[in-house]
Amino acid sequence: MHEEMVSIDIGSTYTKGALFIRTEEGLRFLRKSITPTTQEDLSQGFGTVYTQLTGLPHEGLSARRMDKRGTKETPRIRFSSSAKGGLRIAAVGLVPDLTLQIARLAAWSAGGKIVADSSYKLRSEQVTTILGASPDILLFTGGTDGGNEETVLWNARQLASSPFQGTILYAGNAAIRGEVLRILEGKRVVVAPNVMPRVGEIRIEETRQAIQRIFLDTIVEGKGLKQVQEFCRTEPVPTPAAVFDLVEAIGTHQKGWDRFCVIDLGGATTDVYSVGEAFWGEEGVVLKGIREPRVKRTVEGDLGIRVSAATLWDTVRPFFPFFIKCIWNDAISGGEVIQELQGSMETKSIVLSEAPTEEEIHRYVEKVTMDTSYLPDSEREKRIDRFLVLSAVTIATLRHAGVLEETYTPAGRIFLQSGKDLRPVKTIIGSGGYLSLFDLGEPLRLLFRKVSKGEHESRKKEDDASLLDLRCSTSTRIPLVPTNPVYYRDASYMFPLLGNYAKEYPKEVSKLAIEALVPESNTVLHQEVG
Amino acid sequence: MSSSGNTSKGKIVLGVIGYDCHSVGNKILEVFFNEKGFQVINLGVMVSQDEFIDAAIETAADAILVSSLYGHGLIDCQGFRDRCVERGIEDIILYVGGNLVVGKTPFSEVEEKFKRMGFDRVFPPDVDLEEVARLLEQDIHARRNGKH
Numbered sequence A: 001m002h003e004e005m006v007s008i009d010i011g012s013t014y015t016k017g018a019l020f021i022r023t024e025e026g027l028r029f030l031r032k033s034i035t036p037t038t039q040e041d042l043s044q045g046f047g048t049v050y051t052q053l054t055g056l057p058h059e060g061l062s063a064r065r066m067d068k069r070g071t072k073e074t075p076r077i078r079f080s081s082s083a084k085g086g087l088r089i090a091a092v093g094l095v096p097d098l099t100l101q102i103a104r105l106a107a108w109s110a111g112g113k114i115v116a117d118s119s120y121k122l123r124s125e126q127v128t129t130i131l132g133a134s135p136d137i138l139l140f141t142g143g144t145d146g147g148n149e150e151t152v153l154w155n156a157r158q159l160a161s162s163p164f165q166g167t168i169l170y171a172g173n174a175a176i177r178g179e180v181l182r183i184l185e186g187k188r189v190v191v192a193p194n195v196m197p198r199v200g201e202i203r204i205e206e207t208r209q210a211i212q213r214i215f216l217d218t219i220v221e222g223k224g225l226k227q228v229q230e231f232c233r234t235e236p237v238p239t240p241a242a243v244f245d246l247v248e249a250i251g252t253h254q255k256g257w258d259r260f261c262v263i264d265l266g267g268a269t270t271d272v273y274s275v276g277e278a279f280w281g282e283e284g285v286v287l288k289g290i291r292e293p294r295v296k297r298t299v300e301g302d303l304g305i306r307v308s309a310a311t312l313w314d315t316v317r318p319f320f321p322f323f324i325k326c327i328w329n330d331a332i333s334g335g336e337v338i339q340e341l342q343g344s345m346e347t348k349s350i351v352l353s354e355a356p357t358e359e360e361i362h363r364y365v366e367k368v369t370m371d372t373s374y375l376p377d378s379e380r381e382k383r384i385d386r387f388l389v390l391s392a393v394t395i396a397t398l399r400h401a402g403v404l405e406e407t408y409t410p411a412g413r414i415f416l417q418s419g420k421d422l423r424p425v426k427t428i429i430g431s432g433g434y435l436s437l438f439d440l441g442e443p444l445r446l447l448f449r450k451v452s453k454g455e456h457e458s459r460k461k462e463d464d465a466s467l468l469d470l471r472c473s474t475s476t477r478i479p480l481v482p483t484n485p486v487y488y489r490d491a492s493y494m495f496p497l498l499g500n501y502a503k504e505y506p507k508e509v510s511k512l513a514i515e516a517l518v519p520e521s522n523t524v525l526h527q528e529v530g
Numbered sequence B: 001m002s003s004s005g006n007t008s009k010g011k012i013v014l015g016v017i018g019y020d021c022h023s024v025g026n027k028i029l030e031v032f033f034n035e036k037g038f039q040v041i042n043l044g045v046m047v048s049q050d051e052f053i054d055a056a057i058e059t060a061a062d063a064i065l066v067s068s069l070y071g072h073g074l075i076d077c078q079g080f081r082d083r084c085v086e087r088g089i090e091d092i093i094l095y096v097g098g099n100l101v102v103g104k105t106p107f108s109e110v111e112e113k114f115k116r117m118g119f120d121r122v123f124p125p126d127v128d129l130e131e132v133a134r135l136l137e138q139d140i141h142a143r144r145n146g147k148h
């Protein structure tokens, strides 16, 4: 057996591809290729990459492929696309901590981005907000099977009379599915089993599949994707969903990889994936709310270092003294933060005098927001980028992770856990443009250690809102971030490319994925971006 | 399709409130009411008011049966009905039972206090469960016919 396999990812900026070969021994990487994405006709960039990988011509994509059929074997192709910057989803649920939260988890796991959400009864203001966010899909949940009807039917009627044009995916109370469908007649409606058939029971796999189905039907139209699809004789997967599949495959098939995170940070969003049990049943810890899934993805649409730099900076700013103290010095000296914090006053003041002021960072943020393809052109700007990267990763991890709350009961002290416990996470893998460049192990361990001790208080009392945003309002609330993770980089950004084959060859691709990781080193690399 | 509320005698949410971890009685109640033909959503021990209410909303339950064994029931149940009202299930049937207070307060006084807080029925630990099932069926029937 000797099979060549092509994998191509059509990203918003670059179209990347890799050629693999599969033999009895497993999967091997042969070569890769990258070209700017051709926004007007995606099939052009795709064709360029295809030719570079295979040596086969690409003019007239589909025709060429047809000729080859039957005469010469063409390699198998799989491809992913992050078209339109990801799938925009509005989540509608009943109780915020139950069906709405599960709807969010389902949307994220399918590679979507939550652009609006609503719980309980939909009122006209909520409908307006949802319409304003222009979602592609409205994920409509609520009620257990045989449970709440009143609110769910009410919401169906609100949606029916709204001008919403996208697809409504109904994954609520299955007992009234027929009635909901009748009410929504005339709208584009797809159904899936209830995301919460019984209280606390999560069932999101079918909803995830349905979302991906809709993704295909809506994004494949136009911009040349149709041609690519015909040429490949296969359908695209949303890029984050490909990564999700790979993450799941690693967690299932690779020994020692039962608790890890993958973080993918880009200009616009920060994605966090985690594998591991959400709750460990520790003595003295009680789980509140739903038990989150073993494989979880969240996406933060306001945390990125270009398009979303301004919203990232809004969140970071109240914590500026904390972050600058932890991060800046590290950016200069390559992981000597701890020495600095324990060092004499003298060294401290020397080092900190080099740190940027808030205004300097603010100006940089304005600059990169104006020019989102901006690359840092000095050591100092690279460090500011790194500062933004590390703070975005910290905040995104805090939002992904759950929290422990200390409580006293007649039987003594206990902890209430909500959300997912990432403390036992052994490894963090950095993927995506920026994280695959930097060696972030040392500063992340320091940040997580300090954050889990509640040391990231904000400067002013008025900043309470952003404190809550970081999910840690007092020292008795312990964020469940990884306590001592090792850092690896997906240095050649292979995850989406391997992810495209994760459903077919989970063992092989997950093996190759972890073999290709670059471990931490003691020296800090400052490579060029791009 | 799952059995909907109408085929059973009613849907009840069950749990032990507050930081109370006495789990034995809770299991007995679950088995008992199931056998009696009720659809039981058992939340187990250490259940907060909001968790009871969340579950009741999603399942459209007819009644919430609160247990308290460890002596802090009065504090834990404070404002329960008000919270139901706030969250839109003002007409749900509320029962409470167990060792509701510390010490030797006469049961009638205990009952009085919980009823003032909005509980429909209050039960001592040695209550006859058959009797409870009968009352519950009756109350659910009345509620469904709008007479609650």
Ligand code: B12
Pocket (backbone or CB within 6 Å): A409, A410, A411, B019, B020, B021, B022, B023, B024, B025, B026, B028, B029, B065, B066, B067, B068, B069, B070, B071, B072, B095, B096, B097, B098, B099, B100, B101, B102, B103, B123, B124, B125, B126, B127, B132
């Ligand atoms: C076993 C036990 C424990 C075990 C529990 C183990 C477990 N996983 O369940 C342990 C050792 C952990 C424990 C701890 C404590 N316990 Co204890 N415990 C008991 C004990 C001996 C038996 C409880 C039991 O299982 N009974 C059997 C079941 C079947 O009965 P039940 O729980 O009463 O439930 C029935 C009825 O009450 C009724 N019912 C209950 N709820 C409802 C609701 C409705 C709507 C209805 C209709 C009926 C109903 O139906 C149930 C089924 O028949 C009782 C004493 C006793 N004999 O009751 C003390 C007792 C309940 N405990 C008590 C105390 C004080 C405590 C502690 C505070 C002690 C401490 N300082 O550590 C802690 C509290 C821990 C906590 N956070 O909850 C006191 C409570 C005092 C009070 N209320 O006035 C009791 C009564 C002992 C006493 N006489 O002092 N306890």
